[in-house]
Amino acid sequence: MTLLLSIIYLIATVAFVVGLKMLGHPETAKRGNLIAATGMVLAILGTLFLYKQEVPVLIYSLIGLALLLGGGIGWLISVRVEMTKMPELVSLFNGFGGASAALIGLVEFGNITSATESTIVSTIVSGVIIGAVTFSGSLIAWGKLNGSLKSVVKIPQYNIVNNLFFLATLAYAVCVVYTGDYSQISVYALLAAGLIYGILFVLPIGGADMPVVISLLNSLTGIAAAITGILYDNKVMLVGGILVGSAGIILTVAMCKAMNRKLGSVIFGAFGAGASAADVGNKDLGTIKSTNPSDAAIMMNYASNVIIVPGYGLAVAQAQHVIHELEELLVEKGVQVKYAIHPVAGRMPGHMNVLLAESNVDYSLLVEMDDINPQFTNADVVLVVGANDVVNPAAHNNPASPIYGMPILDVENAKHIIVNKRTMNAGYAGIENELFYNAKTSMLFGDAKSALTELVSELKNM
Amino acid sequence: MNELIEFINKNLEMTYVLILAIFVGIEVIKSIPAVLHTPLMSGANALSGVVIVGAIIVMLSAEEDNYIALALGFVAVVLGIINVVGGFAVTNRMLEMFKKKK
Numbered sequence: 001m002t003l004l005l006s007i008i009y010l011i012a013t014v015a016f017v018v019g020l021k022m023l024g025h026p027e028t029a030k031r032g033n034l035i036a037a038t039g040m041v042l043a044i045l046g047t048l049f050l051y052k053q054e055v056p057v058l059i060y061s062l063i064g065l066a067l068l069l070g071g072g073i074g075w076l077i078s079v080r081v082e083m084t085k086m087p088e089l090v091s092l093f094n095g096f097g098g099a100s101a102a103l104i105g106l107v108e109f110g111n112i113t114s115a116t117e118s119t120i121v122s123t124i125v126s127g128v129i130i131g132a133v134t135f136s137g138s139l140i141a142w143g144k145l146n147g148s149l150k151s152v153v154k155i156p157q158y159n160i161v162n163n164l165f166f167l168a169t170l171a172y173a174v175c176v177v178y179t180g181d182y183s184q185i186s187v188y189a190l191l192a193a194g195l196i197y198g199i200l201f202v203l204p205i206g207g208a209d210m211p212v213v214i215s216l217l218n219s220l221t222g223i224a225a226a227i228t229g230i231l232y233d234n235k236v237m238l239v240g241g242i243l244v245g246s247a248g249i250i251l252t253v254a255m256c257k258a259m260n261r262k263l264g265s266v267i268f269g270a271f272g273a274g275a276s277a278a279d280v281g282n283k284d285l286g287t288i289k290s291t292n293p294s295d296a297a298i299m300m301n302y303a304s305n306v307i308i309v310p311g312y313g314l315a316v317a318q319a320q321h322v323i324h325e326l327e328e329l330l331v332e333k334g335v336q337v338k339y340a341i342h343p344v345a346g347r348m349p350g351h352m353n354v355l356l357a358e359s360n361v362d363y364s365l366l367v368e369m370d371d372i373n374p375q376f377t378n379a380d381v382v383l384v385v386g387a388n389d390v391v392n393p394a395a396h397n398n399p400a401s402p403i404y405g406m407p408i409l410d411v412e413n414a415k416h417i418i419v420n421k422r423t424m425n426a427g428y429a430g431i432e433n434e435l436f437y438n439a440k441t442s443m444l445f446g447d448a449k450s451a452l453t454e455l456v457s458e459l460k461n462m
Numbered sequence: 463m464n465e466l467i468e469f470i471n472k473n474l475e476m477t478y479v480l481i482l483a484i485f486v487g488i489e490v491i492k493s494i495p496a497v498l499h500t501p502l503m504s505g506a507n508a509l510s511g512v513v514i515v516g517a518i519i520v521m522l523s524a525e526e527d528n529y530i531a532l533a534l535g536f537v538a539v540v541l542g543i544i545n546v547v548g549g550f551a552v553t554n555r556m557l558e559m560f561k562k563k564k
Contacts, residue, residue, distance in 0.1 A: 016509060016512075017486060017490060020487075020490050020491065020506070020509070021490045023494075023498065023502055023505050024490070024491065024493070024494040024495075024498060026495070026498065026560060029498060029557050029560070030554065030557040032505075033501070033505050033554055033557060036505065036509060036550070037508070037550040037554075040509070040511070040512065043512065043515055044514060044543075047518045047519060048522075051518070051519060051522055052522045052523065055522055056526045059521055059522065059524065062521065062532060063521050063522070063536075065536075066536050066540045066543070067539060067543050069540055070540035070541065070542070070543035070544045070547070071543050071547045073540075073544050073548075074543060074544040074546065074547030074551065075547050075551055077544070077548045078547070078548045079551070079555075081552060083556070083559075086500060086504065086552075086556075090503055090504055090507055093504075093507045093508075093511075093544070093545050093549055094507060094510075096544055096545045097510045097511060097513055097541070097542070097545050099537075099541050100511075100516075100517055100538040100542040100545070103517070103535070103538040104516045104520050104534075104535075107524070107530075107531045107534050107535060107538075108520070110530065117465075118465055119465055119466070215503070218503055218506060218507060221507070221513075222506065222510045224510075225510050225511075225512055225513040226480075228516040229512075229516070230473075230476060230480070231516070232515075233476060235479055236512060236515065237512050237513065237515050238479055239479065239483045239486075240509050240510070240512035241510060242480065242483035242484055243483065243486070243490070243491075243506070244506045244507070244509050246484060246488050247491045248503075250488065250491050250492065251503060341497075343496055348499075348500055348503065349496070349499035349503060350497060350499025350500035350501070350502070350503070351500050353496065353497045353498075353499075353500065354500045354501070354559070357560050358559050363497055363560055366497060368497075
């Protein structure tokens with residue numbers, strides 16, 4: 001490796017750190033992304049032209065072809081993807097990163113000789129396993145998110161099977177490294193074990209826990225890249241991978257906190273078990289009061305302070321644009337409008353913010369949970385659209401509820417609450433929501449898009 | 463255990479970088495507002511595409527007649543670059559939306 005290449009790698013590494021740092025502030029985020037991308041281009045070009053002299057033309061052309069092909073596909077995907085599909089996209093890309101690392105491990109395993117140190121072998125083996133777990137796990141997550149994998153598989157003793165399989169894989173990997181059985185069959189066996197574990201690991205995890213899983217898989221991709229970096233003694237890969245690993249871990253922890261869940265119980269899937277059904281049956285929740293768009297419009301027209309609580313149901317109904325129209329209309333009428341964003345609104349961390357930004361909602365109107373919660377007491381009307389568990393008071397007052405202790409938006413403190421929902425079905429966690437039975441609550445049944453559209457036209461006529 | 467100590471000893475520099483990078487990563491990302499979580503994640507996603515450097519090395523170092531290595535390397539490069547280009551481009555697209563309105 002030439003000195004020039006080392007310097008290029010150093011610059012790229014610094015660009016990654018600076019870029020990621022800038023990505024953390026709304027004003028500098030875009031430049032940060034560009035800086036990180038520039039670092040990446042430098043690292044790729046540097047490797048291509050300086051890593052090894054006298055590379056056969058055939059190999060160069062193959063690499064060039066691969067870059068063009070993959071670059072084209074990546075570009076097309078990025079231009080076409082809908083913002084509601086971001087979680088799917090991130091999962092898919094996570095999977096690609098993992099697969100790439102696993103493939104590199106496969107090739108390098110083939111290059112092992114008897115002189116290779118066992119630590120190098122263990123690096124390769126862990127790259128293969130982590131890469132494989134990330135790949136298959138991400139594909140399962142992707143399938144779950146886009147709805148092609150609907151059922152949550154729960155075999156009794158699933159956790160035990162799962163964990164035993166994990167330990168067995170680990171034991172086999174250690175065995176391969178130390179017995180010096182470097183036959184190709186053993187690496188393919190490890191690859192297969194990694195792939196199977198990835199499936200087992202994500203399959204039982206339910207819908208509401210998806211943001212946690214995506215963050216976790218994101219982190220794993222980074223770790224896979226970092227391991228490959230150790231293998232090649234390549235610091236740009238090491239640092240790049242570790243940065244992603246840390247980002248993923250931090251977001252994972254943030255998501256767990258937002259849902260009051262332990263990381264362990266997300267991974268080993270114990271959500272909504274038992275308690276939910278029982279706690280409702282023996283309690284009289286009262287009656288539901290339903291309303292219609294014109295009454296709801298009157299209520300909002302005469303309010304001076306309205307808070308909108310958007311949930312993923314809003315995005316499913318493609319109602320982001322209508323809600324922005326509603327907000328503008330209310331602002332025109334002199335009503336103060338804010339959006340209350342729960343940390344897990346949407347299907348991945350920060351997803352709701354992106355969806356609303358796409359519909360041109362000013363991001364200063366989006367208020368995070370801790371800042372908006374004290375303001376609900378002053379709100380005349382709260383409009384809840386497509387959100388359920390994140391506004392369920394059971395999280396505060398029902399210790400038997402599976403979501404007990406989860407931080408929620410305190411909408412029940414508002415003077416009036418309008419909840420738009422398609423039916424009375426329970427949310428992702430499968431829990432009844434007593435907010436709907438509150439005397440201050442009126443239910444506006446119907447598809448979010450059509451209900452909001454009617455609401456908007458009623459308001460226009462006032 | 464001995465081997466691990468020997469490994470650390472031989473790769474002392476690498477071990478330093480590894481541990482310091484973990485701290486840098488945590489410090490850099492710690493206080494990111496929720497509004498940027500999704501772009502951060504897809505940006506980080508693009509960064510993890512740095513694994514492509516390894517994929518390119520695999521191909522550069524392969525013998526011309528080692529078809530398996532070349533084929534696996536090829537797929538690894540394709541997947542890596544999809545991750546890089548797609549990740550940075552979609553992050554840019556998202557951040558563009560945040561900027562549209564002041």
